Amino acid sequence: MSCARARRLLDAWVDDELDPSTHAEIDAHLAQCPACTALWHERAALREAVKAADLRMAAPPSLAADVRRALRTTSLHAPAPRSVASWWMPATTGGIGALAGALAVYIWLSHAPQENPSREAITRHVAALATADGRAERLVQIAAADRHVVKPWFQGKVDFSPPVPDLASEGFTLLGGRLDRVDGRVAAVIVYRIRNHPVELFVWRSHDSPTSLRVAMDRGFGVASWTDQGLALAAVSDVESRDLERFARAMQADRAGYR
Amino acid sequence: MTDDSRIERFTATMLVHLDAAYNLSRWIVGDRALAEDAVQDACLKALCAFESRTGPSAKAWFLAIVRNTCLDALRSRRRRGIEDEFDEEVHRDADSGTATPEAVAERASQARWIRAQIERLPVDYREVIVLRELEEMSYKEISAIVKVPVGTVMSRLARGRDLLATRIRAEAKRRPG
Numbered sequence: 335m336s337c338a339r340a341r342r343l344l345d346a347w348v349d350d351e352l353d354p355s356t357h358a359e360i361d362a363h364l365a366q367c368p369a370c371t372a373l374w375h376e377r378a379a380l381r382e383a384v385k386a387a388d389l390r391m392a393a394p395p396s397l398a399a400d401v402r403r404a405l406r407t408t409s410l411h412a413p414a415p416r417s418v419a420s421w422w423m424p425a426t427t428g429g430i431g432a433l434a435g436a437l438a439v440y441i442w443l444s445h446a447p448q449e450n451p452s453r454e455a456i457t458r459h460v461a462a463l464a465t466a467d468g469r470a471e472r473l474v475q476i477a478a479a480d481r482h483v484v485k486p487w488f489q490g491k492v493d494f495s496p497p498v499p500d501l502a503s504e505g506f507t508l509l510g511g512r513l514d515r516v517d518g519r520v521a522a523v524i525v526y527r528i529r530n531h532p533v534e535l536f537v538w539r540s541h542d543s544p545t546s547l548r549v550a551m552d553r554g555f556g557v558a559s560w561t562d563q564g565l566a567l568a569a570v571s572d573v574e575s576r577d578l579e580r581f582a583r584a585m586q587a588d589r590a591g592y593r
Numbered sequence: 594m595t596d597d598s599r600i601e602r603f604t605a606t607m608l609v610h611l612d613a614a615y616n617l618s619r620w621i622v623g624d625r626a627l628a629e630d631a632v633q634d635a636c637l638k639a640l641c642a643f644e645s646r647t648g649p650s651a652k653a654w655f656l657a658i659v660r661n662t663c664l665d666a667l668r669s670r671r672r673r674g675i676e677d678e679f680d681e682e683v684h685r686d687a688d689s690g691t692a693t694p695e696a697v698a699e700r701a702s703q704a705r706w707i708r709a710q711i712e713r714l715p716v717d718y719r720e721v722i723v724l725r726e727l728e729e730m731s732y733k734e735i736s737a738i739v740k741v742p743v744g745t746v747m748s749r750l751a752r753g754r755d756l757l758a759t760r761i762r763a764e765a766k767r768r769p770g
Contacts, residue, residue, distance in 0.1 A: 393615035
């Protein structure tokens with residue numbers, strides 16, 4: 335065997351990745367070639383130095399808990415969250431802030447009194463924001479600005495057809511959708527954005543008789559809720575209440591157009 | 594199957610590799626918080642694709658997702674004009690009290706130096722070295738994670754080690770003894 339071939343295969347030999355006969359050829363070559371043997375010893379010394387340096391970085395103890403929480407909160411039986419551009423905060427980093435936020439939400443959830451469904455939608459919205467930690471891609475499971483992509487995504491996941499109107503002319507950009515839970519039922523959540531604020535429309539099945547639009551404030555969030563055609567709808571956001579009402583009215587106008 | 598039982602099965606199979614995921618993530622993206630975020634994102638993606646996983650091992654399949662997520666995170670950070678850099682963490686030395694303080698200090702300074710050299714490697718070489726030397730993955734597994742042929746894994750490992758060996762030789766010349 336030539337030195338060139340031996341050197342090309344030396345790393346695989348050191349890593350014990352060669353087939354037995356090639357491995358034996360290298361053994362034989364090293365036995366009679368001091369130059370290649372010197373290289374082997376250098377490789378061995380390098381490996382020793384790397385081992386001694388103990389370079390493996392273990393996950394911080396909080397990470398497993400964070401991951402479990404994120405899995406429970408974000409996952410319903412849906413495809414992977416897709417990336418869209420970051421938005422309302424320039425990429426905050428995770429760490430303490432996210433942990434504290436998630437913990438606060440956890441404590442709050444576990445102590446929350448029985449809520450009416452529209453207040454529960456606020457709670458779900460806040461929980462989603464805490465998990466998303468300023469990153470839009472974590473709010474949605476299907477990221478798309480095209481209603482003809484978002485609306486079909488809900489087929490087979492919910493037993494109703496949620497409204498997904500294009501409200502770009504009103505200043506509301508469609509970001510995508512996800513599944514959540516409100517009032518013990520699966521809810522479709524359609525996520526929009528206006529001036530860097532997320533606006534989420536929660537839609538779930540309801541047998542309540544139709545009610546007209548009601549806007550309420552709670553914990554700094556606004557919720558505009560109404561029921562219509564067997565569906566309960568609640569728009570939640572931290573935008574000014576007149577923007578939220580404008581969003582809800584546009585949504586209602588769009589639905590009226592279907593009749 | 595309910596979501597809960599799927600999450601349980603996922604955590605039982607995959608979260609044993611959380612340290613490996615975090616280690617790879619730290620070595621690719623550098624920054625601690627970014628690494629944690631990338632691992633969390635990767636877990637969410639992995640849960641969705643969990644039933645259809647392929648490849649030589651569960652660990653390799655999971656690390657492939659982690660690696661992709663890390664590279665995406667780096668790309669999006671670069672788009673925002675933030676330079677890649679490693680946070681210079683001072684690493685505790687694992688040595689026990691039997692060694693002399695001088696020996697401990699010497700060992701710690703060597704470890705820091707080696708770490709810095711690997712951090713300086715281009716990511717193509719850095720990731721295969723981390724997967725081989727720290728995670729002790731086979732070439733076949735590394736090939737599945739990095740998505741290059743086994744021959745390329747071998748040549749990248751060789752090239753990365755050559756670069757490290759060259760620097761070690763130069764350093765040995767600079768401070769003899």
